Amino acid sequence: MTAAVGIRGVTKRFGDDVTAVDNVSLDIVDGEFFSLLGPSGCGKTTMLRMIAGLEFPTEGSIQIFGEELALKPPNKRPVNTVFQSYALFPHMTVEKNVAFGLEMRKVPKAETADRVTEAIAAVHMTGMENRKPKQLSGGQQQRVALARALINRPKVLLLDEPLGALDLKLRQAMQIELKDIQAEVGITFIYVTHDQEEALTMSNRIGVMEAGKLLQVGTPEEIYERPVNRFVAEFIGETNFIDGIATEDDRVRLADGTEVYAISDAPVGADVTLTLRPEKIQIHARDATNIPPERNQLPATITRQLYYGESFYYEIEIPGGELLDARLENIPSLRRWDVGTEVTISFHREAAEALTS
Amino acid sequence: MTMLDDHPSEEASPELEKKAERAESWRGFFTALPTYVFLIIFFVLPLIIITVISFTERSRTGKPVLGEWTLEWWIKLGDPLVRTVGFRSVWLAFLNTAFSLLLGYPFAYWIATRKSAIMRNFLLVLVLIPFWSNFLVRTYAWRTLLDSNGLITSIGEWTGLWGKMLFTEPAVFLGLLYGYLPFMVLPLYAAIEHLDWNLVEAARDLYAGAWKAFRKVTLPLSMPGIIAGSILVFIPSLGAYVTPDLLGGAKTTLLGNYIVTQFKSGRNWPFGATLSVTILALMMIATIIYFRKGGKTL
Structure with missing residues (x-):
């Protein structure tokens, strides 16, 4: 099956010394909700703009359903964009904004009118047809921008941090709505965001970018549970890093000499960094005997306790001197530990992953 | 507070x-x-x-006689001569505004879209440089250019396209265009510079070609600049005095000169006053219409 979007070896340089996108190759499947995630300046927006045709790649090929269009102007591409600032035309009414794409493509008047009514209804903006963008709230502008793009029935919809300007509550509501709309229309969505939570909850797959490079592509679970390097592990969620050396049988020797099991494909003797999420750590009494054998155990001391409402955070010192964060859900049976208590911590063998370099 | x-x-x-x-x-x-x-x-x-x-009788020396009222001067506005001068003035002012816009828009667009701020400022200074010398002096310079041995006349004669233009309507037109073009460029520059280019990108993304995007987005959104520039050019052109006086001949009298004539050799202050009030009213009406029309597209 041809990919909805096929990106091959795409590089974008601005001037001589700025490489915004560095040799990115990627296939986006038809009908999927794909997020490009990364910090600002990582090249995700430039990548999106190249798919839209608002920038042209310095090298490489971009195909949509097999059709090469790396160098085609934006108006000759079967894609539409929802811009970060919405970019609604301020001199046109909601209706005119939504109808713009159809008018440009000379769709017959009667059909345009029907589709505009339908598109405005789909984003729950019926009755606002004659308002100007200035008279709308941020969330309403967002809906109009979405209607204006979707009415054209693009093969791929591009969204550039569309929820960035909204407040938290509205953002969460719009996340669900966007996801529903995507399921309904069945169009491939490419969604650019720097918000890892947004990417995790909305996407079928995520591509993590940093400094112009595509570091990892995978499902939200893969990205969170099996990050390929320190950057991905740290950017998505919170994590602990523990330095060590890989030994045989998927084990890692820590600074103090104790060995723990971890997921590892590092060669024996290689320097590795273990990544271990705070919520994967459990705390037991020092003399606990009921810890299952598939869990690694380490003696430790509680150095700090923070109350977060739905959870407790403990800072724990392990024998090598490293400080780890552990997060324990605030359930009624939770045992609490005072600062200074000597405890044993445990984590599942598959909870820790050894990252090389 | x-x-x-x-x-x-x-x-x-x-x-x-x-x-x-x-x-x-x-x-x-x-x-x-x-x-x-x-x-x-x-x-x-x-x-x-x-x-x-404007409602008084005039004395023998042309001064107004207060207390003796007449509508004579207002009726005189309908005279063929007055009408000819009026239409000529409005036509030239209109022509000047249209050509200023035609020349000024691409230029302002070009300045406003330069990436480097230094370059933009440098180009703006170039637009302003003519103001550093007196308008009268610059108009006299045009007189030299357009006279028998002037550069422009020589070029015209050498190519066979035109002859001596001084004291003709084209000379007045060139002088006005030269004098008021900066007043068109500056507000246009301000309007285009403030444009949100995301909107143009959005139009391109919604299947508009480069020209369509310009017509549907850039042009309407720079309308405030077009209106301001047109008013700034049209109004002073309509009442222009120095330019037609120095570059135009007896056959190209404009309203400004005609009014001056009434107060001097014409010895008719009341009629001069009537013409002045009329021109003012015309300008006000033009301005109001322009703002109203422009207001709808904003």
């Missing part, structure tokens, strides 16, 4: 807010007062005076 700050212990009751508001509006009035006084003495009062004069 200061009032509230002065009494931090008092709570902001509606009473206090009203007081503050009143103080604010008085402050505003006093700030504007000098300007009001100036404009009333030197603008409103003279305007009333010339309006009154």
